[in-house]
Amino acid sequence: MLIVMSIYIGLDIGGTKIMVASTDKNGTFLKRIKVDTPKSYDEGMELLHNLIKEVSGGVNILGIGAAAGGPLDPEKGIISPLHQEEWRNVPIKKIMEEKWHCPFYVDVDTNVAALGEYYLGGYQEKHFLYVTLSTGMGGGYLVDGKVYHGFSHPEVAHQCVDYHCSHPERIKCECGGGACLEALVSGNGIKRIYKKNAEHLLNHEWKEVAYNLGMGLRNIAAILSPEIVVFGGGVALGRGQELLDRAEKYMKTGLKMVPAPKLKLSCLGYDTALKGACFIATGEHIRKYVSFT
Ligand SMILES: [Zn+2]
Numbered sequence: 001m002l003i004v005m006s007i008y009i010g011l012d013i014g015g016t017k018i019m020v021a022s023t024d025k026n027g028t029f030l031k032r033i034k035v036d037t038p039k040s041y042d043e044g045m046e047l048l049h050n051l052i053k054e055v056s057g058g059v060n061i062l063g064i065g066a067a068a069g070g071p072l073d074p075e076k077g078i079i080s081p082l083h084q085e086e087w088r089n090v091p092i093k094k095i096m097e098e099k100w101h102c103p104f105y106v107d108v109d110t111n112v113a114a115l116g117e118y119y120l121g122g123y124q125e126k127h128f129l130y131v132t133l134s135t136g137m138g139g140g141y142l143v144d145g146k147v148y149h150g151f152s153h154p155e156v157a158h159q160c161v162d163y164h165c166s167h168p169e170r171i172k173c174e175c176g177g178g179a180c181l182e183a184l185v186s187g188n189g190i191k192r193i194y195k196k197n198a199e200h201l202l203n204h205e206w207k208e209v210a211y212n213l214g215m216g217l218r219n220i221a222a223i224l225s226p227e228i229v230v231f232g233g234g235v236a237l238g239r240g241q242e243l244l245d246r247a248e249k250y251m252k253t254g255l256k257m258v259p260a261p262k263l264k265l266s267c268l269g270y271d272t273a274l275k276g277a278c279f280i281a282t283g284e285h286i287r288k289y290v291s292f293t
Helices: 041-056 092-100 109-120 181-185 187-194 203-224 234-239 241-252 269-280
Strands: 006-013 017-023 029-036 060-068 104-108 127-133 137-143 228-232 262-265
Touching: 006 041, 006 109, 006 269, 017 041, 017 269, 029 041, 041 060, 041 092, 060 092, 060 109, 060 269, 092 104, 104 109, 109 127, 109 137, 109 228, 109 269, 127 203, 127 234, 137 181, 181 187, 181 203, 187 234, 203 241, 228 234, 228 269, 234 241, 234 269, 241 262
Parallel strands: 006 060, 060 104, 127 228, 228 262
Antiparallel strands: 006 017, 017 029, 127 137
16 A cells, blocks of 8 residues: 655635645645635635645645735735735735645746646746636746746736727726737636627637637737747637637737747646646745746
């Protein structure tokens, strides 16, 4: 019988779901739990502690990693996830380290997902952008496997694009900024514009989504010049390579000064952020962290 002496814990703290998992030193999941995110902060924090206890099974914890919604400070370990109204300026690193007596690391969910995809997935290009396209949209950019943090977390989804839309009056971004890319291609954006979920879009509606995504990718390619863009999240994984192929066609039109990045689907599927959280629990990414501020 295999006896696991020490484990790592990963937390994916989302606005609607919390996922907690334990892994061995090789990153293999030992136990995982998924629950609804409580609205109240006190309830949420108590739940996190209980879930950590449950997935650890009383075994020694070597480190805990967490993916959370931004904004947050990865160095101080303070989070204020936008979609969790009661979670403001939560010193989660201090709370977790005092409670569990092990190192704790946290970063924006899309950065953690990017690290997961890079170190545990199948792609390791030097200039690597991970994009999640689900109810919302976000990205994590790595250079040589290091997170590009920027002055604040770069929001690739909140750029303005030259869009095609059959119902422009319905375009509204949740950030309040108007016609952002997210408002055109994310699950919530699609629902607002087309009055249906992404999986029910008709071909001509997908064509608009692909065009708008392609325009966003053209901007990203021109500014960041990644070698590859890896896509995760329900909308991207649901429509699959067909969406990426169409978007690629539009991205390439007019992109003359820089080479077009490869567009690929995630190797880790829906577990990217959770796997990434278990990976950063090891602290290995710390020596790879870099901030260009
Ligand atoms: Zn926006």
